Amino acid sequence: MRLTSCYNFHDFRRLAKQRLPAPIFNYIDGAADDEVTYRRNTEAFETCDLLPSVLRGVSEVDMSVTVMGQKLAMPVYCSPTALQRLFHHQGERAVAAAAGKFGTMFGVSSLGTVSLEDARAISKSPQVYQFYFHKDRGLNREMMARAKTAGVEVMMLTVDSITGGNRERDKRTGFAIPFKLNLAGMTQFAVKPGWAINYFTHEKFRLPQLDSHVDMGSGTMSISRYFTEMLDPAMNWDDVREMVAHWGGQFCLKGIMTVEDARRAVDIGCTGIVLSNHGGRQLDGSRSGFDQLAEIVDAVGDKIDVMMDGGVQRGTHVLKALSLGAKAVGLGRYYLFPLAAAGQPGVERALEQMRVEIERGMKLMGCTTVSQLSRDSLRFR
Numbered sequence: 001m002r003l004t005s006c007y008n009f010h011d012f013r014r015l016a017k018q019r020l021p022a023p024i025f026n027y028i029d030g031a032a033d034d035e036v037t038y039r040r041n042t043e044a045f046e047t048c049d050l051l052p053s054v055l056r057g058v059s060e061v062d063m064s065v066t067v068m069g070q071k072l073a074m075p076v077y078c079s080p081t082a083l084q085r086l087f088h089h090q091g092e093r094a095v096a097a098a099a100g101k102f103g104t105m106f107g108v109s110s111l112g113t114v115s116l117e118d119a120r121a122i123s124k125s126p127q128v129y130q131f132y133f134h135k136d137r138g139l140n141r142e143m144m145a146r147a148k149t150a151g152v153e154v155m156m157l158t159v160d161s162i163t164g165g166n167r168e169r170d171k172r173t174g175f176a177i178p179f180k181l182n183l184a185g186m187t188q189f190a191v192k193p194g195w196a197i198n199y200f201t202h203e204k205f206r207l208p209q210l211d212s213h214v215d216m217g218s219g220t221m222s223i224s225r226y227f228t229e230m231l232d233p234a235m236n237w238d239d240v241r242e243m244v245a246h247w248g249g250q251f252c253l254k255g256i257m258t259v260e261d262a263r264r265a266v267d268i269g270c271t272g273i274v275l276s277n278h279g280g281r282q283l284d285g286s287r288s289g290f291d292q293l294a295e296i297v298d299a300v301g302d303k304i305d306v307m308m309d310g311g312v313q314r315g316t317h318v319l320k321a322l323s324l325g326a327k328a329v330g331l332g333r334y335y336l337f338p339l340a341a342a343g344q345p346g347v348e349r350a351l352e353q354m355r356v357e358i359e360r361g362m363k364l365m366g367c368t369t370v371s372q373l374s375r376d377s378l379r380f381r
């Protein structure tokens with residue numbers, strides 16, 4: 001299978017599976033417990049149907065949106081994800097460059113493998129910095145200062161990861177950073193020499209957002225210890241209110257799921273929220289962002305930008321979320337499998353397919369701008 005024969009999410013996933021050692025593929029593809037929420041995220045889009053309007057003159061379609069003060073040429077963005085250079089040696093550089101070409105926003109994770117500054121230099125697109133709340137308040141402020149200097153437009157605090165999700169696939173393979181593979185896991189690496197040659201002939205693995213604070217390189221600190229020892233499970237709304245004020249710019253919370261929390265996000269001065277269950281990787285059995293969208297948009301949609309992510313595989317999924325009032329939609333595995341499959345050309349091919357699908361879908365819906373999509377554009381079964 002080759003990149004040129006990839007036409008959708010499933011094709012890219014298959015190609016990524018062919019190329020990646022199984023422990024890495026399963027780290028991306030896996031989710032928590034029984035992976036019910038992971039499956040549900042995509043199924044949720046099938047609980048409603050689009051209602052097209054016809055004969056509306058749709059020769060020119062403008063799919064741009066403005067979210068959190070950022071103008072995006074299309075209504076999807078690349079949600080921040082960890083460890084991208086493990087998936088392909090270009091990692092975050094490929095995603096930043098591809099997002100730049102398509103005029104959309106991209107996130108760099110605290111657990112990213114390319115620095116905020118390097119990503120900024122590659123892309124003129126709006127950049128999100130995803131971070132976690134540390135016990136050390138000085139460290140939180142230092143990270144915000146660094147993001148400001150780097151020219152990051154949007155801060156995104158992930159609030160659904162107060163403790164790690166139960167990822168059983170990773171337990172079975174021994175996937176961890178630093179690598180602690182069991183024998184079965186090591187065998188899986190040995191059968192993918194192409195990946196191994198690529199990985200070991202490029203720059204050394206690093207976590208540049210963290211490595212001046214946490215010694216991960218020499219193996220004394222693992223990601224799981226970073227989560228348990230350095231992050232603060234006691235964080236609360238007052239702590240985050242202080243952070244939002246300290247940042248003094250676009251600030252969103254990723255992982256909001258209830259109306260009450262959405263209202264609190266407004267109260268503490270956030271400018272955005274992302275309805276998300278972390279791609280099903282945290283609380284299994286939790287509801288999908290799409291299922292919660294209408295009620296949260298009704299409650300706070302005029303006060304804060306509501307976004308969602310999880311399970312998006314098609315342009316029509318995006319149209320459904322926009323119809324319910326999402327300002328933009330985040331992509332996770334949708335661009336990660338293409339990254340793993342083929343690096344920057346893979347991410348670009350996936351974003352181009354998404355762009356074409358959204359444009360085609362808007363034409364078939366009789367819409368020339370995103371604002372023409374509304375609750376009347378769909379019906380629940």
Ligand SMILES: Cc1cc2nc3c(=O)[nH]c(=O)nc-3n(C[C@H](O)[C@H](O)[C@H](O)COP(=O)(O)O)c2cc1C
Pocket residue numbers: 027028029041079080081082109110111130158254276277278279280281309310311312330331332333334336
């Ligand atoms: C491999 C992987 C790593 C991720 N790493 C992070 C991360 O470091 N920080 C974060 O806030 N979300 C992370 N996420 C969650 C994504 O930002 C996003 O919420 C999720 O992938 C959306 O679901 P989808 O993959 O079905 O599109 C990660 C997701 C995946 C699949």
